[in-house]
Structures are given as C-alpha cells and as structure tokens.
Amino acid sequence: MQLHRLVTFFKTIGDPTRLRIIKLLSQGPLHGQAIAGKLGLTPATITHHLKKLRDVNIVYERRDGNIIYFYLQPSVVQHYAHALLDLTEQNEVKKEMKEKFVERQKVIDNFFTSDGRLKNIPAQRKKKLIVLEHMLKGLKPGKRYTEKEINEHIKKFHEDYATIRREFIMNNYMYRENGIYELNPPEMWHKIDE
Amino acid sequence: MQLHRLVTFFKTIGDPTRLRIIKLLSQGPLHGQAIAGKLGLTPATITHHLKKLRDVNIVYERRDGNIIYFYLQPSVVQHYAHALLDLTEQNEVKKEMKEKFVERQKVIDNFFTSDGRLKNIPAQRKKKLIVLEHMLKGLKPGKRYTEKEINEHIKKFHEDYATIRREFIMNNYMYRENGIYELNPPEMWHKIDE
DNA sequence: TATCTAATTAGATATATATCTAATTAGTTG
DNA sequence: CAACTAATTAGATATATATCTAATTAGATA
Numbered sequence: 001m002q003l004h005r006l007v008t009f010f011k012t013i014g015d016p017t018r019l020r021i022i023k024l025l026s027q028g029p030l031h032g033q034a035i036a037g038k039l040g041l042t043p044a045t046i047t048h049h050l051k052k053l054r055d056v057n058i059v060y061e062r063r064d065g066n067i068i069y070f071y072l073q074p075s076v077v078q079h080y081a082h083a084l085l086d087l088t089e090q091n092e093v094k095k096e097m098k099e100k101f102v103e104r105q106k107v108i109d110n111f112f113t114s115d116g117r118l119k120n121i122p123a124q125r126k127k128k129l130i131v132l133e134h135m136l137k138g139l140k141p142g143k144r145y146t147e148k149e150i151n152e153h154i155k156k157f158h159e160d161y162a163t164i165r166r167e168f169i170m171n172n173y174m175y176r177e178n179g180i181y182e183l184n185p186p187e188m189w190h191k192i193d194e
Numbered sequence: 195m196q197l198h199r200l201v202t203f204f205k206t207i208g209d210p211t212r213l214r215i216i217k218l219l220s221q222g223p224l225h226g227q228a229i230a231g232k233l234g235l236t237p238a239t240i241t242h243h244l245k246k247l248r249d250v251n252i253v254y255e256r257r258d259g260n261i262i263y264f265y266l267q268p269s270v271v272q273h274y275a276h277a278l279l280d281l282t283e284q285n286e287v288k289k290e291m292k293e294k295f296v297e298r299q300k301v302i303d304n305f306f307t308s309d310g311r312l313k314n315i316p317a318q319r320k321k322k323l324i325v326l327e328h329m330l331k332g333l334k335p336g337k338r339y340t341e342k343e344i345n346e347h348i349k350k351f352h353e354d355y356a357t358i359r360r361e362f363i364m365n366n367y368m369y370r371e372n373g374i375y376e377l378n379p380p381e382m383w384h385k386i387d388e
Numbered sequence: 389t390a391t392c393t394a395a396t397t398a399g400a401t402a403t404a405t406a407t408c409t410a411a412t413t414a415g416t417t418g
Numbered sequence: 419c420a421a422c423t424a425a426t427t428a429g430a431t432a433t434a435t436a437t438c439t440a441a442t443t444a445g446a447t448a
Contacts, residue, residue: 003217007210013278014205017436019197026282032395045437047396066446067394074282081278084207088220088268211406226425239407241426260416261424389448396443404435413426418419 001083009056009080017041018049025059025072032068104130118158121167129190132167136183145181150174195277203250203274211235212243219253219266226262298324312352315361323384326361330377339375344368 013019020039024030030038036046050070053059058076061068107130111119118135122128135157139145145153147165154161168174171190174181207213214233218224224232230240244264247253252270255262301324305313312329316322329351333339339347341359348355362368365384368375 003210003213007208007213009208010204010213011208014201014203014208015436016197016201019201019204023197023281033393041436042438043395044397044439048436051396063445066392072282077282078279081275084275084278085272087217088266088271209406227423235406236408237425238409238427242406245426257415260422391448392446394444394446396441398441399439401438402436404433406431406433408431409429411426411428413424415424416422418421 006080006083006087010084012052012056013058015049017045018053021046021049021053022058022072022077025070026074029062029069029071031070035070107131108134112157116157121158121160121163128167129171132164132171132173133189135164136168136173139183141183141185143182147176147179147181150181200274200277200281204278206246206250207252209243211239212247215240215243215247216252216266216271219264220268223256223263223265225264229264301325302328306351310351315352315354315357322361323365326358326365326367327383329358330362330367333377335377335379337376341370341373341375344375 013022017039021035024035024038032043032046032050036043039046050059054061056076058073059070060073061070063069107122107127111122111127111131112134113119118131122131135154138153138156150165150168151161154164158164169176172184173189174183207216211233215229218229218232226237226240226244229244230237233240244253248255250270252267253264254267255264257263301316301321305316305321305325306328307313312325316325329348332347332350344359344362345355348358352358363370366378366382367384368377
C-alpha cells in the first residue's frame with residue numbers, strides 16, 4: 001500500500017463530522033437529509049463529507065425511489081486498519097531479526113579471536129551451532145569437496161578438524177557420499193530451538 | 195474510547211510528513227536533525243510534527259548525551275487500529291441480531307393470525323421453536339402454575355393445549371413437579387441450531 | 389411533459405495548519 | 419562558568435478545508 005493512500009484515508013476519517021457519519025452509518029444505511037438532521041448540519045455539508053468518504057471507498061450509495069441511501073463498507077475500513085497494524089508489525093519482525101543477529105554476533109565475538117580463530121568449541125548446544133554456522137561461511141553451496149579440502153578449511157579456524165567435521169555432519173549442515181562432502185541447503189540444517 | 199480521541203489520532207497520522215516520520219522511526223530511533231535530513235525539512239518543522247505525535251503518545255524520547263532520540267511506541271498505534279476495527283465490528287454484531295429478529299418476526303407473522311391465534315404447529319423444528327417461544331411470552335419466570343392455568347394460557351393461542359404443553363416440557367422450556375409447572379431460565383432452553 | 393424533492397455544485401468566509409526563518413532555550417561538556 | 423549544539427518557540431505566509439447560503443441538477447412520479 002502506498003503511503004499516499006494511507007494518508008488520504010486517515011485524513012478523511014480524521015475529522016469529527018466524518019467519524020460521526022461513519023458511526024451513524026455503522027448502525028445502518030441512511031439518506032442525506034437524515035444524516036444532516038441527526039448531525040445538525042446542512043445537506044450541502046453532508047454532501048461535501050460524503051464525497052470524501054466515497055473517494056476512499058468506505059461509503060457507497062443505492063437509490064430507492066426518490067432518495068439515495070448511503071451505506072458503510074466495513075471491509076474497506078478493516079483493510080486500512082490492518083494496513084496500519086502492518087506499518088508497526090513489520091517493524092517488530094525486523095527488530096526481532098536484528099536482536100537475533102546481535103545475539104549471534106556476541107557469541108561469535110566471544111568464541112573467535114580477533115584474527116578469526118576459534119578459541120574452543122562451546123559446550124552449550126545453541127552457541128555451538130552458531131559457531132559451526134560461522135565456520136560454514138567460506139564454503140560454497142552446490143560445490144563438492146574432498147575430505148582433505150574440508151579439513152584444510154576447518155584448520156583455518158581450529159586444529160581439531162576431525163571433531164568439527166563430525167559436528168558438521170551430525171547437525172546436518174553437510175552430507176558425505178563416497179568421501180565427497182557437500183553443503184546441505186539451510187532449510188535442512190539443525191534449527192536452534194529457543 | 196471517545197470519538198474525540200480517535201479524531202485527534204487519525205488527524206495526526208493523516209499527514210504525509212508525519213506518516214513518513216512514523217515509518218522512519220519504525221526502523222529504529224532517530225534524533226531530530228537526522229529526521230530533518232532524511233525528509234529534506236528543517237528541524238523546526240520536525241519539532242512541530244513531533245509535538246503532535248507526542249500528543250497522541252505514539253512517540254517518546256530519550257536523551258543520550260547531547261542529542262535526543264525519538265522512539266516509536268507501536269503498542270499505541272496498534273491500540274488505535276483496534277479501536278478502528280471495533281467501530282465497524284460492533285456494527286456487524288448488531289446487524290446479525292437484527293437479522294435474527296427480523297427472521298423470527300417473519301415466522302411469527304406467518305403462523306399467527308392477526309388476532310394472535312396460532313394457525314397450526316410448524317413442522318420444521320426451527321420454526322416450531324420460534325412459535326413455542328412466542329407463546330411462552332405471557333408466562334412469568336419464577337411463578338408456579340397449575341396444569342389448568344397452563345392449559346388456559348395455551349388455549350388463548352390454540353385448541354390443542356395438550357400437544358403444546360408437552361412440547362413445552364420436551365424442549366425444556368418448562369419443568370413439571372407434582373403437577374406444578376414453572377418456566378426454566380432461557381439458558382436451559384433448547385437452542386435453535388442453524 | 390411538468391412538477392416535486394433530494395442531492396449536488398458554486399461561491400464566500402472563517403479557521404486550521406504545514407512550512408519557513410530567526411530568535412531563544414535547554415542541556416552537555418570543556 | 420563559558421561555549422557549543424540540538425531542540426524549541428515565535429512569528430509570518432501560504433494553503434487547505436469545514437461550513438454556510440443560494441443556485442442548479444438529476445431523477446422520480448403524476
């Protein structure tokens with residue numbers, strides 16, 4: 001939804017007379033003169049506001065004989081209300097992702113030296129997975145590696161390549177077939193359950 | 195929620211600059227000059243808008259050293275979004291009740307003569323229950339009736355008081371003990387399942 | 389077709405407000 | 419306390435708009 005449409009909608013309902021009309025119509029359809037009477041305003045004024053309400057599609061009309069009844073369209077109102085919610089919820093999701101990222105970064109800062117070597121393998125499962133995933137970064141998805149290549153890669157981080165290589169397999173980050181290693185797609189990895 | 199508060203809130207967010215500020219702040223807090231820079235406006239203008247945003251409590255501030263950071267308060271925005279939804283949903287409930295009432299009235303008009311006598315007992319269960327409940331109206335809750343009194347009451351609507359009296363009992367509208375009849379409370383009645 | 393009525397339009401007026409520049413305030417830091 | 423800076427306030431201007439009265443239009447009905 002473009003910003004402009006939201007602005008127009010909220011400007012439209014951000015008026016006491018128009019909100020009163022909405023409330024009135026929420027009880028059922030009414031014709032212009034009736035609305036004017038109930039609100040103590042002239043028909044011309046009501047026309048003015050109805051035009052704006054129609055412009056944002058929250059009101060439609062239907063003729064019955066000589067008089068025109070105006071109806072509220074609740075679904076449109078609900079639609080914009082949800083758009084407003086999204087405007088802030090989108091933010092919540094982003095904030096959550098950001099927090100997760102910060103948390104992971106903290107773990108990585110703690111377990112790797114400034115020149116990028118792993119100090120030791122974390123005991124906590126959650127932290128261990130973060131560390132393993134960090135060491136996975138240099139490997140390319142789809143590329144096939146020999147065991148020797150994998151060992152060399154791991155040794156850039158830590159001497160005990162055997163343990164770490166085993167962890168890669170056990171936690172489903174990679175699979176091995178005939179001594180050839182390959183990255184699994186992320187959706188197959190062991191997820192960190194909070 | 196008073197109408198006035200809703201109007202003020204929607205008027206506040208019904209402005210392009212303010213909605214842009216809200217969107218910006220939904221990514222994270224910012225200080226005044228930063229907002230002014232990103233929107234291409236002067237700090238004075240930003241102050242003007244922030245004042246209005248604070249007035250409706252969707253923005254709060256926190257000082258860090260020499261600069262003041264402005265934060266969005268998503269819960270307040272969500273609160274008003276829900277109030278907007280309620281404005282239309284309240285209507286849906288009322289409309290439903292009204293429709294049910296109209297439906298019942300139609301059945302009653304069909305099965306009773308203009309002088310209030312029952313033409314015949316409806317075959318459809320749903321309609322029968324509406325008719326029975328209509329004939330229950332003259333009886334007082336809590337009052338104890340003899341069988342003869344019940345019969346007299348029913349005879350005002352229809353000759354076959356025995357059948358109807360039995361229906362009253364079978365559908366749990368009344369109970370009988372030692373030949374004394376009494377109305378059950380409505381929550382015990384047979385409900386009409388659509 | 390002529391007439392009636394609800395709705396709309398046109399035009400006037402008063403009020404509200406978004407924005408700017410310039411001056412001032414509040415608060416931090418040396 | 420003095421100097422600095424971000425934020426606010428004051429005042430001016432231009433634009434938007436809510437409301438009214440009076441005139442006009444659109445549509446239904448006799």
